Amino acid sequence: MTKAATLYGSKTQSEALRPGPLRPANIIRNKFPTYKNGSNGIVIKLADGPEMPPLKEIVAKETADLLDRRQRLSVRELAMKFEKGLNTATLLSNEVKWRQVALLERDILLKNLKSVLESLRGQVTGKTKDEIEESISMVEILAVQLSKREAELLQQKEEVTKLAKSLKQASEDAKRIVEEERANAHTEIETAKSAVQRVQQAVQEHEKMSQNTGKQDMEELKKEVREARRIKMLHQPSKAMDLENEIRILRNTFAEKSKDCVNLLKELEMHKRLKENGTIPSFDLEGLQCLGSMLRIVGLSGTHMDLSNISIQWFRIHPKESNKEIISGATRPVYALEPHDVGRYLQAEIDVGGEIAVAKTAGPVDPDAGLVDYVETLVRKPETEFNVVVLQLNGIDQPKESVHVLNVGRLRMRLTKGKSVVAKEFYSSSMQLCGVRGGGEAASQAMFWRPRNDLSLVLAFESTRERNTAIMLARRFAIDCNIILAGPGDKTPW
Numbered sequence: 001m002t003k004a005a006t007l008y009g010s011k012t013q014s015e016a017l018r019p020g021p022l023r024p025a026n027i028i029r030n031k032f033p034t035y036k037n038g039s040n041g042i043v044i045k046l047a048d049g050p051e052m053p054p055l056k057e058i059v060a061k062e063t064a065d066l067l068d069r070r071q072r073l074s075v076r077e078l079a080m081k082f083e084k085g086l087n088t089a090t091l092l093s094n095e096v097k098w099r100q101v102a103l104l105e106r107d108i109l110l111k112n113l114k115s116v117l118e119s120l121r122g123q124v125t126g127k128t129k130d131e132i133e134e135s136i137s138m139v140e141i142l143a144v145q146l147s148k149r150e151a152e153l154l155q156q157k158e159e160v161t162k163l164a165k166s167l168k169q170a171s172e173d174a175k176r177i178v179e180e181e182r183a184n185a186h187t188e189i190e191t192a193k194s195a196v197q198r199v200q201q202a203v204q205e206h207e208k209m210s211q212n213t214g215k216q217d218m219e220e221l222k223k224e225v226r227e228a229r230r231i232k233m234l235h236q237p238s239k240a241m242d243l244e245n246e247i248r249i250l251r252n253t254f255a256e257k258s259k260d261c262v263n264l265l266k267e268l269e270m271h272k273r274l275k276e277n278g279t280i281p282s283f284d285l286e287g288l289q290c291l292g293s294m295l296r297i298v299g300l301s302g303t304h305m306d307l308s309n310i311s312i313q314w315f316r317i318h319p320k321e322s323n324k325e326i327i328s329g330a331t332r333p334v335y336a337l338e339p340h341d342v343g344r345y346l347q348a349e350i351d352v353g354g355e356i357a358v359a360k361t362a363g364p365v366d367p368d369a370g371l372v373d374y375v376e377t378l379v380r381k382p383e384t385e386f387n388v389v390v391l392q393l394n395g396i397d398q399p400k401e402s403v404h405v406l407n408v409g410r411l412r413m414r415l416t417k418g419k420s421v422v423a424k425e426f427y428s429s430s431m432q433l434c435g436v437r438g439g440g441e442a443a444s445q446a447m448f449w450r451p452r453n454d455l456s457l458v459l460a461f462e463s464t465r466e467r468n469t470a471i472m473l474a475r476r477f478a479i480d481c482n483i484i485l486a487g488p489g490d491k492t493p494w
Contacts, residue, residue, distance in 0.1 A: 063163065090164060110146065114139050258288060265362030283350055283359040290366040291341070292464045294444050297333045297348055297359055307333040311351035314437075316344045319364055328489025332439030336446075339472045340434065340486065341365045368468060375472045383409035386470050390415075390422075391446060392458035406459060408474050411481065413451065415459075425451035427478040427485070433471060434487025447471060448487065 117136045287295045297307060314330035317323075324347065327335075335346070347360040378384050386406045390398045404422065407414040413431075414424040425431060430453060436446035444464045450456040461467040478485045 110139055110143050114143075255288070258290075268362075282352070282357045283348070285346070285348065285359045285361055289346075289361050289363060291337050291339060291368040291371065291468060292444065294334055294336045295346060295348075295361070297350065307350070313349050315347045315349065316341060317347055317360075318344055325491055326489065327437060328487065329437040332437075334439040334443065335437070336435055336439075336443035337365055338435030339468055339475070340490065342367045368465065371465065371468060371472070375469060375476065378469070378473055379476055383407050384470075384473060386461060386466055388415075388459040388461055390457060391460050392456075394456055400460075404459075406470065408470055408477065410477050413449070413474060415457070423451045423455060423457065427474075427481045427483045429483060431478075431483070431485060432488055433474055433485040434490070435467070435471065437487070450488075 114136060117132050117139065120132050282300055283297055284300050285295045286298045287293050289295075297312065312331050312333060314327045314335050315324040316327060317325070335348070337346070343364050345361050345364055347358060350357045350359065384407070386408070388404050388406045389400050389402070390404055391400065392398060402417060404415055404417045407416070412424065412426040415422040432448070432450040434448050436443045436448050436458060440446075442460060445462075445467050446458055446460050447467050447470065448456070448458055461470065475485045
């Protein structure tokens with residue numbers, strides 16, 4: 001009895017130096033305590049670290065994250081993710097192994113602790129024995145909890161092993177897919193290279209053939225040119241030159257015959273007046289009576305007369321009607337015929353000292369040869385452009401250096417200078433268009449245009465034919481819009 005008390009007393013003194021052994025309040029914790037073997041017994045050290053989430057939740061979260069992002073990754077990135085997941089599963093498996101080893105060590109420590117407590121229970125009495133028995137019951141509870149945790153770890157180990165196998169298989173599949181895609185890409189690259197090479201070869205062959213064909217064509221053209229030169233040298237003058245000369249001679253002959261015809265008609269008119277009135281007219285009209293020419297008042301007395309201070313007025317007379325139509329603004333000795341005068345007589349009345357002298361054309365004004373057909377050809381186009389120069393703007397003379405463009409369209413006329421628009425108006429009853437009636441040497445190439453009431457223009461064309469073409473084309477388009485384009489004071493059918 002004395003020996004047992006001595007042994008127990010020595011152990012009690014040595015254990016009193018350690019911090020709180022075998023206290024029930026320190027054993028029941030949320031985490032299993034960590035056990036260490038001391039030099040003189042067993043020491044229990046409580047785990048004060050932070051609470052860790054269960055291993056199963058970590059694995060489930062990682063798997064869900066991988067499945068969620070798999071659809072947004074490329075094949076290479078998917079393979080990398082699978083490899084990362086495999087590494088994570090390997091780490092988790094190792095962690096499970098380490099925890100299993102720790103549990104085994106803790107099981108051994110608990111068994112040793114229980115055996116020590118049981119040996120002490122037979123050696124002590126009283127209150128200390130009750131504490132030892134309570135400690136033994138707590139150790140048994142810990143052993144039961146440890147066995148449950150071990151079963152959970154075994155289950156988690158199986159799940160982690162399955163996940164690792166699936167991730168490994170997925171990683172292998174991803175690697176296989178990457179290799180297949182790489183092989184397909186290499187195949188497509190090789191196919192594209194071969195296609196590019198074939199195209200390059202075809203282009204080179206085409207260039208060679210084009211060069212050869214161009215050389216052959218050039219040689220053939222040179223031969224044809226030499227042959228044409230030889231034929232031209234053998235047949236001088238050429239047939240085309242003969243035709244041009246014949247046309248020029250015919251035109252000159254026609255002009256001479258027209259003048260002779262006009263002179264004969266004038267002589268007949270003079271004889272008629274002589275018989276009717278008994279007087280010889282003092283003035284006559286000089287110039288061809290066809291569109292594109294100018295009529296000039298001349299005296300028949302043989303002496304030059306200054307007509308600048310004499311009152312003059314030009315009229316149009318319909319062949320079947322005796323009514324005279326005054327031509328507003330035509331008060332000069334010179335008048336340029338316009339398309340509206342075709343088919344009518346032209347008459348000029350000269351006031352000389354209170355007496356009215358009359359000068360009249362021998363017949364109706366003839367149209368310009370081929371002009372009607374040319375206008376009909378232009379009518380098929382939506383619009384036609386003419387290069388013009390603005391001579392006057394609202395009666396004010398303008399510099400003649402700048403060239404404008406006049407567009408005659410189906411619905412409107414437009415005058416532009418570069419990108420700026422000077423005038424643009426649709427055909428309307430307020431628009432006026434006619435030839436210039438103020439005389440002058442360039443009157444046959446000038447046109448008066450009033451697009452609206454507050455704007456009037458005098459435009460000069462490159463030729464008389466272009467001026468008459470523009471007037472006829474604009475009037476034709478205006479008629480299609482039920483509008484009659486005429487000059488100031490001209491009578492219209494409606």
